[in-house]
Amino acid sequence: MQEFEGRTAVVTGGASGIGLGMCRAFASRGMNLVIADLDEEAMTAALEEFEQKGVRAIADKCDVSDYDQVRALADRAVAEYGGVHVLCNNAGVGIPTSARKMKMADWKWIIDVDLWGPIYGVDVFLPIIEEQGEGHVNTTSSLAGLISSQMMGAYNVAKHGVVALMAALERELRAKKSPVTASVLCPGPINTNISRHSVAYRPGQAKPRADGESSGKLARNIQDMLEQEGMDPDEVGELVANSIAEDKFWILTHPGYAKVVQKQLTALVEDQSLTRA
Numbered sequence: 001m002q003e004f005e006g007r008t009a010v011v012t013g014g015a016s017g018i019g020l021g022m023c024r025a026f027a028s029r030g031m032n033l034v035i036a037d038l039d040e041e042a043m044t045a046a047l048e049e050f051e052q053k054g055v056r057a058i059a060d061k062c063d064v065s066d067y068d069q070v071r072a073l074a075d076r077a078v079a080e081y082g083g084v085h086v087l088c089n090n091a092g093v094g095i096p097t098s099a100r101k102m103k104m105a106d107w108k109w110i111i112d113v114d115l116w117g118p119i120y121g122v123d124v125f126l127p128i129i130e131e132q133g134e135g136h137v138n139t140t141s142s143l144a145g146l147i148s149s150q151m152m153g154a155y156n157v158a159k160h161g162v163v164a165l166m167a168a169l170e171r172e173l174r175a176k177k178s179p180v181t182a183s184v185l186c187p188g189p190i191n192t193n194i195s196r197h198s199v200a201y202r203p204g205q206a207k208p209r210a211d212g213e214s215s216g217k218l219a220r221n222i223q224d225m226l227e228q229e230g231m232d233p234d235e236v237g238e239l240v241a242n243s244i245a246e247d248k249f250w251i252l253t254h255p256g257y258a259k260v261v262q263k264q265l266t267a268l269v270e271d272q273s274l275t276r277a
């Protein structure tokens with residue numbers, strides 16, 4: 001069972017939403033924090049919050065899609081705390097865009113952040129965590145990592161890749177009886193600013209399209225839905241910390257949605273069309 005007290009957690013995308021919820025959950029269990037994000041203003045606010053609570057925390061401006069910056073993040077964490085025990089590869093972006101019409105720049109950006117980010121995280125941090133003789137690697141995927149809905153082309157591809165990465169990693173760690181464990185978080189709708197942030201970070205910015213499939217309009221609709229129906233990200237942070245403590249691999253915020261995945265698998269087994277499932 002993973003212990004938290006006095007250990008160090010690195011959380012990417014840790015200044016906002018789910019990542020900040022994880023930081024709060026880890027801090028309340030006595031962990032030191034390394035908050036990695038692109039948003040300096042949000043990192044400053046998070047640091048102030050943790051300072052007031054007497055939590056040891058540092059913030060590092062790190063673009064997870066840049067290997068050298070992830071390496072520098074690890075160097076800084078080790079210099080500050082002497083090691084890392086828990087890594088949460090959580091930073092992510094997503095815009096609703098057709099798989100048919102998506103711009104190559106959007107494919108590249110989303111896969112760089114959402115898939116290469118976690119791959120770099122595992123490559124850089126796993127050896128450091130293994131050195132501690134204990135620890136955990138968690139990556140945030142999505143329901144979009146379990147089932148591919150329309151209009152989320154690159155996001156589906158990246159998040160399926162994340163599930164595959166973490167499942168392969170966990171199997172390998174168990175096969176070699178490693179003291180390190182791994183898990184994947186597949187959230188349903190969570191009340192965060194992901195759509196707003198993603199539109200802002202998108203290369204070249206969003207431009208409305210004449211056919212009404214504009215990512216700007218859809219992104220706004222998704223943002224409204226998340227605000228009205230999404231789960232509180234602090235609740236997700238608690239769920240992740242509890243699941244890590246209990247050695248769970250699959251972390252689902254809305255387990256009822258697993259039925260939709262089951263339906264797709266049934267269609268596969270029974271050789272039915274995808275869209276009837």
Ligand SMILES: NC(=O)c1ccc[n+]([C@@H]2O[C@H](COP(=O)([O-])OP(=O)(O)OC[C@H]3O[C@@H](n4cnc5c(N)ncnc54)[C@H](O)[C@@H]3O)[C@@H](O)[C@H]2O)c1
Pocket residue numbers: 012013014015016017018019036037038039042062063064065090091092093094113140141142143186187188189190191192193194195197198201226230233
């Ligand atoms: N909100 C949801 O409904 C939902 C559902 C499923 C999965 N997710 C996933 O949860 C994770 C967290 O998202 P969130 O909903 O908390 O959104 P959020 O926008 O509140 O938080 C994401 C954070 O990642 C940071 N970020 C973006 N690009 C980055 C980069 N290249 N390098 C470093 N940091 C970067 C942002 O600045 C932001 O602080 C993402 O991986 C997202 O795909 C969210």
